[in-house]
Amino acid sequence: xxxxxxxxxxxxxxxxxxxxxxxxxxxxxxxxxxxxxxxxxxxxxxxxxxxxxxxxxxxxxxxxxxxxxxxxxxxxxxxxxxxxxxxxxxxxxxxxxxxxxxxxxxxxxxxxxxxxxxxxxxxxxxxxxxxxxxxxxxxxxxxxxxxxxxxxxxxxxxxxxxxxxxxxxxxxxxxxxxxxxxxxxxxxxxxxxxxxxxxxxxxxxxxxxxxxxxxxxxxxxxxxxxxxxxxxxxxxxxxxxxx
Numbered sequence: 001x002x003x004x005x006x007x008x009x010x011x012x013x014x015x016x017x018x019x020x021x022x023x024x025x026x027x028x029x030x031x032x033x034x035x036x037x038x039x040x041x042x043x044x045x046x047x048x049x050x051x052x053x054x055x056x057x058x059x060x061x062x063x064x065x066x067x068x069x070x071x072x073x074x075x076x077x078x079x080x081x082x083x084x085x086x087x088x089x090x091x092x093x094x095x096x097x098x099x100x101x102x103x104x105x106x107x108x109x110x111x112x113x114x115x116x117x118x119x120x121x122x123x124x125x126x127x128x129x130x131x132x133x134x135x136x137x138x139x140x141x142x143x144x145x146x147x148x149x150x151x152x153x154x155x156x157x158x159x160x161x162x163x164x165x166x167x168x169x170x171x172x173x174x175x176x177x178x179x180x181x182x183x184x185x186x187x188x189x190x191x192x193x194x195x196x197x198x199x200x201x202x203x204x205x206x207x208x209x210x211x212x213x214x215x216x217x218x219x220x221x222x223x224x225x226x227x228x229x230x231x232x233x234x235x236x237x238x239x240x241x242x243x
Contacts, residue, residue: 002047002116006030007037007063008078009056017050020105021112034058034066041071042214045170048116050108051095053079061093068094069207071172074115078103146181149241151219151228153181167218172197176211180229180239189236212237 004021008014009032021028029046031037034055041049049067053060064075077090077098087098096115099107145154150163155178160167169177179197180188190208198207212229221227227242 001025001027003027003029003045004112005037005040005046005049007032007034007049007055008052009033009054010052013052016105017108020108021050024109026112032056034060034063037063038066038070041067041073042170042210045168046073048074048076048112050076050078050112053077053081053090061090064090064095065093070210071170073171074118076108076112076115146184148181148184148228148239151181151241153178155182162219169215169218173211173215173218176208177215177239180237184239184241187232187236187238192236208237 002025004026006014006017006021006028008017008030011032014030014032018028018030029040029044031040032055034057037049037051040046051060051064051067053063055063058066060077060079064077067073067075074096075094077095078101079087079090079098080101081087082100090098096118097111099111144156145152147153152161154160158174160169160174160177175197176193179193190205193208194205213223216222216226216229219228221229223231228239230238230240232238
């Protein structure tokens with residue numbers, strides 16, 4: 001069952017979208033603001049995001065760019081802005097497709113299905129989507145599991161276990177962890193992570209910080225009391241076995 005995050009501030013429209021998606025077999029979560037969307041995308045993986053641009057706390061275009069900075073999840077933008085220049089700007093900012101309001105439930109399902117079809121052919125190890133604004137993450141090689149302390153990272157199966165418990169990671173979180181596991185004990189700079197995991201060396205370093213913070217939380221540690229993810233001040237980050 002594909003999962004969809006609906007980001008819409010109008011309660012009645014949000015409920016209508018939820019009902020249409022649920023009727024067509026989607027598992028739906030919803031939020032009413034941009035920062036809530038960022039929190040959801042960071043903490044819990046979804047297969048797609050339906051993003052309204054008229055949000056109370058963030059301009060939808062800014063929310064799109066921030067989502068794209070931390071995740072490769074497909075984003076379908078719902079907008080009342082039908083200006084071609086604006087739509088091109090949204091696609092260049094990372095939207096996979098768009099719907100101009102008002103739209104029918106049938107249009108929503110058709111566009112969303114098309115987006116998911118376009119992204120479903122990506123090999124699991126690629127960890128990215130195709131389409132406008134797409135980013136490709138590297139395949140971890142070789143495709144064999146790495147064990148670091150009680151942490152087991154398997155890039156082939158795209159699974160990670162800590163003390164026998166599976167970690168529920170977003171695609172980008174897994175790509176980041178797999179890259180660090182492949183270079184266990186080596187200090188990796190944030191710039192290198194942006195270049196080789198995000199494939200975008202000019203993105204702000206804060207993008208890495210957000211993902212590292214989320215990974216630390218899921219590994220049961222804090223930056224002030226690290227176990228697996230050690231920061232070497234002014235140099236980078238390394239994955240090590242706890243002592």
